[in-house]
Amino acid sequence: MSRVRLRVSHAGPLVSFQDGGRPGHMRFGVSASGPMDRFGLAVANTALGQPTGATGIEVSLGGLVLECREGEVTFAVAGGGFTIDGAGVKSSGWTVRTLHAGETLAIRGGAWGSWAYLAFAGTIEADKWLGHTATHSMSGFGGGTLRSGDLIDISEAQIREDRIGDLPCPAFAKPDGTVHVVIGPQDQHFAPSSVESFLSTPFELTDAFDRMGVRLKGERLELSEALSIPSEPVLRGSVQVAGDGVPTVLLADHQTTGGYPKIATVLSHDVDRLAQMRAKDSLRFTAVDAAQAVALTRAQAQARRAYLEEIAKPRPSLNERLLRENLIGGVVKGDET
Amino acid sequence: MNAPTFKPVADCALLVEYGTEIDDEINRTVIALDHAIAAAEIAGVQEVVPALVNLLAVFDPLQTDHVQVEAAIRALLPVSPASDAEAAHHTLEVCYEDAPDLAAVAKACDMSAEAVINAHCAATYRVGMYGFAPGYAYLAGVPRDIQVPRKSAPVRDIPAGSVMIAGPQCLVTTIKMPTGWSIIGQSSARIMTGDPNRPFLFEVGDTVSFKRIRREAL
Structure with missing residues (x-):
């Protein structure tokens, strides 16, 4: 156990501390925040033997470069398929490695995804708000946004040789352009043809994309009447349509109430995948009914759980692994080790 | 009160709706159902x-589903509208001096600034809901005489503690935000209390009134 001090040499916009989120305060105007891709943070933490919702760093496409000033610690990167350049070794995809004093770790956008999660085998010291470090971007409360020059301290830092190595990325973690929704709750305010075009025509993400939501581009969705509905509770995943007929999907730091009609609401797991898409990526909405939505979510949760259980197991220690590989490979005889 | 409608929202929520127009009795019924749930x-x-x-x-879709939650909520119906008598009451101190929009509100309502202040202080408000931003409690009950519409364009960087009105609603801000509402005072009340056991001053349904203080007392 040791102490680690990191210095932020570069942090793009929207790079922030996030834990699993602070649910339960929407009635006071506080959305849960937490990772844009909840599975990504869970993978990074689980791969290190940490609780799924431990504090990590959410890295945007703007990238993050850290210098290790003091100590050594094992880290994991998951979420989108970013490139990782640490201590002179360049890789891409999900991985677990160790960072030592004097080394630099750079995480930048890669083959796919908008958000990567950097977790450490240790405790990141970040400010809490309402019991959580998750950063609420609108207010800045919680652990906060990272800026160049900031220092990050990690207590109880560990080297986890038994965790080192690349992690496979399961297909269900990547966006595939299909986004499941339950229609409503205000579909009655739209012309029937609008609901039909919402489901039958593609939409593109625009670069009006932050932690509060992403604006889409596509067929204009006509309201059947000009109206203002009383402000009502909204969820992460609500697809609200403003008077201009353009849909916006609300994300992790959404406002808790809104007065625009919601044509549909995206299922929880699909919100994570949608958040990993990039501006100009195309998607299609597919409607399911409430019972199908619950069934899909349960199947998806089962797949996630099975994957996390697999990566939660420590790998054999490096020595054991080398020994086993050598024995399997028949390269080294027992008496030579 | 008519029975509410139930609408599924994604895989994990139900919207229970009593009406589509803002109405005092409807809001009180929502609050009563909130307490019952x-x-x-x-x-x-x-x-x-x-x-x-x-x-x-x-709800957690791994534990329950729309049908079960709807049945459990239906079993609580009907509920009687919540009464103010059962609600906690809060009195917030407000300094109305140098408020940026007080003169404009007075002019729009064709009354003196003094009369606007008196009307604002005489009313009792109810926390109808929180929304928009952390701790933004929408207080219903601005007297008709001093109701003004929202400004056509929002003004940026309105400081925390601003007491502002738009239509029948009043709000005390908690963080620096843009707003199109009219700022008629400043309060030192902390709606985000900093107390982990009770982080927000009001529960939805609580009643609120305002007491005028001098700048020196702020």
Whole structure:
């Protein structure tokens, strides 16, 4: 156990501390925040033997470069398929490695995804708000946004040789352009043809994309009447349509109430995948009914759980692994080790 | 009060709606149902978000589903509108001196600034819902005489503690935000209390009134 001090040499916009989120305060105007891709943070933490919702760093496409000033610690990167350049070794995809004093770790956008999660085998010291470090971007409360020059301290830092190595990325973690929704709750305010075009025509993400939501581009969705509905509770995943007929999907730091009609609401797991898409990526909405939505979510949760259980197991220690590989490979005889 | 409608929201929530127009009795009924759901401790329900005419019951889809939650909520019906007598009351101190929009509100209402202040202080407000930003409690009950519409364009960087009005609603801001509402005073009341056991001053349904103080007392 040791102490680690990191210095932020570069942090793009929207790079922030996030834990699993602070649910339960929407009635006071506080959305849960937490990772844009909840599975990504869970993978990074689980791969290190940490609780799924431990504090990590959410890295945007703007990238993050850290210098290790003091100590050594094992880290994991998951979420989108970013490139990782640490201590002179360049890789891409999900991985677990160790960072030592004097080394630099750079995480930048890669083959796919908008958000990567950097977790450490240790405790990141970040400010809490309402019991959580998750950063609420609108207010800045919680652990906060990272800026160049900031220092990050990690207590109880560990080297986890038994965790080192690349992690496979399961297909269900990547966006595939299909986004499941339950229609409503205000579909009655739209012309029937609008609901039909919402489901039958593609939409593109625009670069009006932050932690509060992403604006889409596509067929204009006509309201059947000009109206203002009383402000009502909204969820992460609500697809609200403003008077201009353009849909916006609300994300992790959404406002808790809104007065625009919601044509549909995206299922929880699909919100994570949608958040990993990039501006100009195309998607299609597919409607399911409430019972199908619950069934899909349960199947998806089962797949996630099975994957996390697999990566939660420590790998054999490096020595054991080398020994086993050598024995399997028949390269080294027992008496030579 | 008519029975509410139930609408599924994604895989994990139900919207329970009593009406589509803002109405005092509807809001009180929503608040009563919110209390009833909290008391019932329905299995799998994680949080309830009350608003002006409806509430959202958010549940864990791995534990329950729309049908079960709807049945559990229907079993609590009907509920009688919550009365102010049962609600906690809060008196907030407000300094009305140098408020940026007080003169404009007075002019729009064709009354003196003094009369606007007196009307604002004489009324009792009810927390109809929270929304928009952390701790933004929408207080219903601005007297008709001093109701003004929202400004056509928002003004940036309005400081925390601003007391502002738009239509029948009043709000005390908690963080620096843009707003199109009219700022008629400043309060040192902390709606985000900093107390981990009670982080927000009001519960939805509580009543609020304002007491005028001098700048020196702020």
